Amino acid sequence: MINWTFNKAKRFIIGVIGRTVLAIGIAMIVLPGPAVVVIPLGLGILATEFVWARILLAKVKDRLNNRGGNSAQ
Numbered sequence: 763m764i765n766w767t768f769n770k771a772k773r774f775i776i777g778v779i780g781r782t783v784l785a786i787g788i789a790m791i792v793l794p795g796p797a798v799v800v801i802p803l804g805l806g807i808l809a810t811e812f813v814w815a816r817i818l819l820a821k822v823k824d825r826l827n828n829r830g831g832n833s834a835q
Contacts, residue, residue, distance in 0.1 A: 773811050780808035780815070798826070 784804030790797035802822055808815035 776807060776811045780804050780811075783807055802826075 781804070783800060784807075787797050787800030787804050789795075790800055802819065805815050805819040805822060809819045
């Protein structure tokens with residue numbers, strides 16, 4: 763029972779921190795700041811507990827890798 767409660771609390775805390783960082787990154791799209799760094803950071807935090815965030819993070823990584831490769835050519 764204690765292990766289940768600990769896991770739920772850990773998941774909740776990671777969710778709150780990850781969503782906060784992600785929200786700050788999204789706000790940085792229109793505000794000055796490194797949104798391109800903060801958004802993947804927030805997704806990385808969320809990806810430690812949530813599958814949907816892992817999938818979205820993989821898509822963001824692919825898009826950033828393709829974008830970086832095209833600008834160098």
